[in-house]
Amino acid sequence: MAKLQDNYYFKSFIKLGQFSVEAATFLKEILQNYDRRTLVADVQAMHKIEHSADLAQHEVMEKLAKEFITPIEREDIIAICQRIDDVTDAIEDVLFRLYMYNVQKLRSDYNEFSDIIIEACKALKLAIMEFPYFKKSRSIEPHIIEVNRLEEVGDKIYIDAVRRLFIEEENPVELIIWEQIYHRFEKCSDAIEDVADAIETVIMKNR
Structure with a gap:
């Protein structure tokens, strides 16, 4: 049997994580400039990045539909x-909100959100890269x-940002717009943690 690190599905997880x-x-680059x-x-x-990720995911689903034996449960591959x-x-949805609401100027705390999202994505990719070795990996x-820690940091950034927004901003339209944008930032951290939770579930099922 081929080693898990050479398996198509584990390589695909890494590819999707890189997207x-x-x-x-x-x-982050867009927000900085x-x-x-x-x-x-x-x-x-x-959208080109997001579309490339979609194509990669569809490729996995097509292969999975024809596969008889898989390295982990079929439903776990789909979920991950x-x-x-x-x-x-x-992440794309954050940018969509800025576009749809025609945001003229960013609030100063965007930096904290974008930094934590990058950090969490990189930590997740490291977890995904170790995933093929999960039976022995420490x-x-x-x-x-x-x-998980970074998701908690993201939660605190979100709570503090929304509180600051409601203290400082008097324009009701701006309040609605920025509460929505902050919520989209926070959803990024939640989505990243969901992947880590799915991986952890697979590990527990297969040890």
Whole structure:
């Protein structure tokens, strides 16, 4: 039997995880150089990353439909693929909100959100890279714990940002817009943790 690290599905998890890292990094670049006049082009470029991730996921599903024997349960492969794809979708959705609401200027705390998303995506990718070795690896659990820790940090950033928003902002439209944008940022952290939880579930089932 082929080693798990050489298995198509585990390689595909890593590929999908890399798309999430790329999306998070690109979002950070857009926010650092924010210009609403380039948002259409930025949205299109982000969608290319998201679409590539979708194509990679569909490829996995097509192969899985024809496969008789899989390295882990079929439903676990589907769940992990879908949840990694959810991360990329959630990151893209942040940019969609900025575009749809025609945001003129960013609030100062965007930096904290984008940094934590990149950090969490990178920690998740490390966990995914260790996933093929889960039966013996001592490294995968610390990566999963780190993802969980970063999600908690993300929660605190979200709570503090929303509180600050309602203290500082008097324009009701801006309140609605930014509460929604902050919520989308927070959903990115939740989506990343969901992948780590799915991986941890597979580990517990197969040890």
